Amino acid sequence: MLDFKTVxxxxxxxxxKTLHPQVSIIxxxxxxxxxxxxxxxFYAVLLIEECPDDCCCGRKHYDYSNATMVFLAPxxxxxxxxxxxxxxxxxxxxxxxxxxxxTSLKNHIKNYTFFAYHKEEALHLSQRETTKIICCLExxxxxxxxxxxxxxxxxxxxxxxxxxDYCTRYYERQFIxxxxxxxxxxEKMERFLNQYIDSGxxxxxxxxxxELCAENLGLSTAYFNDLIKFETGNTFQEYFQFxxxxxxxxxxxxxxxxxxxxxxxLGYSNIGYFNLIFKKIMGTSPIEYK
Numbered sequence: 001m002l003d004f005k006t007v008x009x010x011x012x013x014x015x016x017k018t019l020h021p022q023v024s025i026i027x028x029x030x031x032x033x034x035x036x037x038x039x040x041x042f043y044a045v046l047l048i049e050e051c052p053d054d055c056c057c058g059r060k061h062y063d064y065s066n067a068t069m070v071f072l073a074p075x076x077x078x079x080x081x082x083x084x085x086x087x088x089x090x091x092x093x094x095x096x097x098x099x100x101x102x103t104s105l106k107n108h109i110k111n112y113t114f115f116a117y118h119k120e121e122a123l124h125l126s127q128r129e130t131t132k133i134i135c136c137l138e139x140x141x142x143x144x145x146x147x148x149x150x151x152x153x154x155x156x157x158x159x160x161x162x163x164x165d166y167c168t169r170y171y172e173r174q175f176i177x178x179x180x181x182x183x184x185x186x187e188k189m190e191r192f193l194n195q196y197i198d199s200g201x202x203x204x205x206x207x208x209x210x211e212l213c214a215e216n217l218g219l220s221t222a223y224f225n226d227l228i229k230f231e232t233g234n235t236f237q238e239y240f241q242f243x244x245x246x247x248x249x250x251x252x253x254x255x256x257x258x259x260x261x262x263x264x265x266l267g268y269s270n271i272g273y274f275n276l277i278f279k280k281i282m283g284t285s286p287i288e289y290k
Contacts, residue, residue: 058120116222136163202267210236259286
């Protein structure tokens with residue numbers, strides 16, 4: 001494994017001049033690396049213009065195929081394919097967390113949740129989107145060629161933030177173009193949650209987490225949470241609360257269980273809390289509904 005601890009090391013190994021010690025735009029023209037994998041000790045954004053057949057980035061027939069983007073948080077390990085640690089054509093934006101010190105981006109870099117996505121959940125771009133991203137990279141490179149002064153970190157962070165904002169927009173577009181795929185994911189999630197409810201684990205007070213559900217679906221927790229929020233407008237916890245109430249409503253209609261028994265089976269802490277939540281959402285108490 002090739003471990004890049006600094007932006008300078010990355011530049012030196014990939015044949016790029018260091019214009020700023022904490023940020024760089026590297027043209028990935030046939031990087032001749034002998035190592036199988038690469039580890040970045042800083043933020044790394046890869047724009048991949050050509051993906052080999054065995055690429056790890058998860059592109060499917062319903063995705064755009066002009067270019068692909070992968071986002072790596074500091075400390076992540078990347079391997080493009082079995083034979084390529086990095087793409088043969090594309091760009092690498094490398095920026096160290098220290099660059100963000102005293103900038104607005106430092107306060108909300110964690111809002112760009114795609115840095116926690118799996119590599120298989122990469123962003124696939126159309127030609128127009130690719131052009132816009134390259135334009136953002138060119139603006140960063142143009143600023144890098146300016147003499148470093150007291151404004152450099154602020155201006156560079158603003159350019160990086162703009163690029164990440166465009167990527168947020170394009171990921172939301174990708175959720176739309178993957179509508180049919182997302183329906184399959186939701187069907188699997190519903191089956192998992194139904195099995196979880198039927199298992200009796202709720203009676204023990206153990207609620208399913210987004211981490212558990214994402215793992216069952218083979219997704220990263222960050223991607224799963226963003227997908228749930230985009231599709232439903234709710235967090236996973238909110239979504240499951242509504243599902244529990246819907247399950248309670250159906251159980252009440254069957255007439256076999258009392259509200260107290262249902263509250264116990266569905267993991268509510270006490271009957272009073274169950275009555276309060278049910279009435280707030282359904283507009284009537286469990287007894288009146290029954």
